[in-house]
Each structure stands twice: as C-alpha cells, then as structure tokens.
Amino acid sequence: MSYGELAALKEECGVVAAYGTGADLPGLLYVGLFALQHRGEESAGIAVSNGQQIALDKGLGLVSEVFSMRSLEELSSIRPTLGIGHVRYSTCDGDDLAHAQPFIVRYLRGNMALAHNGNLANTDELRREMEQNGQIFQTNSDTEIILNLIARYRREGIVPAVQKALGRVRGAYSLVLQSDNTLIAVRDAHGFRPLALGRLGDGYVVASESCAFDAMGAELIRDLEPGEIVVIDENGLRSERLLGELPPRHSCIFEYIYFARVDSVIDGLNVHEIRRDLGRILAQEHPAEADIVIGVPDSAIPAAVGYALESGLPYEEGLVKNRYVGRTFISPGQSLRNLKVRLKLNPNRHVLAGKRVVVVEDSIVRGTTSRNLIRLLKEAGATEVHMRISSPPYISPCYYGIDTPYEEELVAARHSTESIRQMIGADSLAYLSIEGLLRAVPGGGNCLACLTGNYPVL
Numbered sequence: 001m002s003y004g005e006l007a008a009l010k011e012e013c014g015v016v017a018a019y020g021t022g023a024d025l026p027g028l029l030y031v032g033l034f035a036l037q038h039r040g041e042e043s044a045g046i047a048v049s050n051g052q053q054i055a056l057d058k059g060l061g062l063v064s065e066v067f068s069m070r071s072l073e074e075l076s077s078i079r080p081t082l083g084i085g086h087v088r089y090s091t092c093d094g095d096d097l098a099h100a101q102p103f104i105v106r107y108l109r110g111n112m113a114l115a116h117n118g119n120l121a122n123t124d125e126l127r128r129e130m131e132q133n134g135q136i137f138q139t140n141s142d143t144e145i146i147l148n149l150i151a152r153y154r155r156e157g158i159v160p161a162v163q164k165a166l167g168r169v170r171g172a173y174s175l176v177l178q179s180d181n182t183l184i185a186v187r188d189a190h191g192f193r194p195l196a197l198g199r200l201g202d203g204y205v206v207a208s209e210s211c212a213f214d215a216m217g218a219e220l221i222r223d224l225e226p227g228e229i230v231v232i233d234e235n236g237l238r239s240e241r242l243l244g245e246l247p248p249r250h251s252c253i254f255e256y257i258y259f260a261r262v263d264s265v266i267d268g269l270n271v272h273e274i275r276r277d278l279g280r281i282l283a284q285e286h287p288a289e290a291d292i293v294i295g296v297p298d299s300a301i302p303a304a305v306g307y308a309l310e311s312g313l314p315y316e317e318g319l320v321k322n323r324y325v326g327r328t329f330i331s332p333g334q335s336l337r338n339l340k341v342r343l344k345l346n347p348n349r350h351v352l353a354g355k356r357v358v359v360v361e362d363s364i365v366r367g368t369t370s371r372n373l374i375r376l377l378k379e380a381g382a383t384e385v386h387m388r389i390s391s392p393p394y395i396s397p398c399y400y401g402i403d404t405p406y407e408e409e410l411v412a413a414r415h416s417t418e419s420i421r422q423m424i425g426a427d428s429l430a431y432l433s434i435e436g437l438l439r440a441v442p443g444g445g446n447c448l449a450c451l452t453g454n455y456p457v458l
C-alpha cells in the first residue's frame, strides 16, 4: 500500500482457494484474504463446498468487516472440503453487493462458484451474443459472463467446459473456480496477473500472491504458467492447458514496482529484492548531491533503501505514516486530496530540517500527491528536495486489470520531466530508465504497456 502517487492506481482483485486442507477451511481462506487485502478493499467473499452443498458469504467492506466468527462458523458447518475467496476493488462494473465475488450458479449438474482477478477485452461482444440467445444477466460483471459460458459447456466435463469457455474470452485474468468436487485455477494465456500454487499438509492452496501462503502456513510450490489450468480433485493435482497456441508471456511488471506485497515471490522473484534493486539502479543512473535518502511509505521504502545503499547516503525515516487512517471519508475532489496526504503522512522535522533530501517514490501518476509531498518536506525544513522515481514515466492507461486514471490525467503522458519538476516544485527530478527496470527484473516476458504505450494484442 502506498500513500504516494500510486494510490491512484488500484489493483482490481485478489483470489485465494483451498482444497483438502482440513477442518477449518473457511478460516484458512479468511486468513489468506486478509493477507491479500491490499489487492481490493471494497468487498470480500468466500464460497465453500462439501461435495453436495455450496455455502457463500460475501459483503461490502474490508475482510475484517465482512466476516465474523459466527459467519465463518456457519460456512464451516457444512464441513467443506474445498473453497474459494475473493477481495475486490470496485471498478466501472459496479460497487454494490451484487458485484461482490465469488459468484455462484446452481444448475442441472450441481453447483459452481467462480472468482477472478483481471479485465476481459471482449465482454460487450460476448454479452450481446449471450443475451440474444436468451441469457439473463444480474450484473455487469465479467465474472458472470465467464461463469455462464462454463455452465453452457458443462455437460462435456468441467475441464473441457473451462477450456471451451475461456477459449472465447480475450483479456487478462487469473481465476479460481469450484464445482461440487473439483477446484480449478487458471492463469490467462499472457500471464498478465499473478497466480501461485502452494501446499498445506495433504491439501493444496492457490492465491494471487504467495504472501497469502505465509499467512495460511502453506508452502509455495510454484507460480502457474501462462495458459495453465490446474485441476485438483479426489485424484490429486494435474495440469492442463488452455486450447490453442499460446501468445508471448506478458506478466505485469507493476506487480514488482508497486502492487504486490514486498514479502511475495512472483514468478520466482522476491518483490522486496526487486524493489531494492530498482533503487540501486536508480542511484547509478541518477545520483544526487544530498545529505539523506527517504522513501514514500510503504511501497517505495525498499527502493529508497536500495538508493541509499548504492549512493552511500544515509537512509532516514523522513516520512511517518499514520497506520490508523484506513479508509478516509474524503471525497476525491482535488483540494481535499491535499488534505488526505497530510492525514496519512507526517514529515519528520527532526530528520529533515536543514537537509538536502532525496525522496524516492515509485511513480508519478497525476503529480498532485508529489507536489503536496514536496511542499510538506520543505515546510518541515528540507533545504532541497530531489525526487527520484523507481520506475519509468507512467504514460498510458492499463487495460489488463488495473484501474488507472484517464490518459489526460496522467501527467507524464502530456508533460516533459522538466515541466513536471517545475509543477511539483522539486529541485531535481529523474526517473528510472526502461533499461534500468529490465536490469532489475530479469527473465523478460513482462508487460510494460503503461510505460511504453505498446499494448500486447489480445
């Protein structure tokens, strides 16, 4: 979670699932969702099954607000053997309870529940076609479309149904699906959004990020491959593929820069180590004449530590966050956003007074937060503020599962670095280069569309 510029970008969702992990399966899913809270704060839900019956609890709010001891006991009362969970950030498709996930359907062959993270590209076309064939939808959600497509093909068996249904869908998604007896997890063919597989005792767990496994006491096995379908049932675990030829991999590079929790490991790389390396390379590319280095909590702290290590400048806690702000009831008007920064971050005058300060931030989106931040630092006595950004300029919206402001609002899409520097009042401003970013995130196969404007074709 960032109190800086990237709070303007929202991860759309997080998913978790468990199979055969023992008695308190709903409690386990709850703990997993708790660890994934940063991926969505608007609603949370858990669906569980015992082979015949499905039980669902979902609501608006944080995980701690939606579930109670009593509601988890009710889910446990059916003695479930498998289940899925979801946290959601509300996007354009609606923020009411009807859009909270998981979604369930009861149909001829039993029950199904589905939860997903991502954004589909051809939903309008699919919805129109399905409505013309008599399908009735209760929501605007992509999830309902996927679920109905799977139900339509279900008589062919659950795996062929998933393959056929997802063969019709274009876009970015990581999803978890349960039928009465089978748990299925799928990562889209490009691998845009993360999805990891873990083990707990004799059972298995799946989650958007491995930090959920740490909370659940599970062990990370590996990430799902792009286009992989993991099927877990009474015969154990097997791996299937989406149909057709796989496109090149495009895993979201912003998971490393900002979205994921620092203790997560995504596609074999620890997020904290990547962020620290981003800071190190930033210091090599853009050194500054300064006395101290500070970072914008929380997400930019590892990059600030990396910058300090590389530059030899001391790292200091120049910004203290208020840990108890939670969701503030401030409307998103421009002037009130300024107040929001003050509520969430307090500059530490004892550290800053009389110092030339390097402040490391993970991106600049609108520029407003950075301007307020620099003003705060100078009011607290900083004599110079040199802003260093641990990613290249954010110039294009994301269409692959991240809620982004419109392009007109992205300051780097319309202004040069020098003009942004003047707007935010920094003494100097520099961004990490694309080459530097790729040095820090080895392996290739990442989506960089919001940084380059080159979108992978879906």
Ligand code: SF4
Residues within 6 Å of the ligand: 192, 251, 252, 253, 254, 255, 397, 398, 399, 400, 401, 402, 447, 448, 449, 450, 451
């Ligand atoms: S456009 Fe940016 S935020 Fe979206 S998936 Fe690609 S790298 Fe991630």
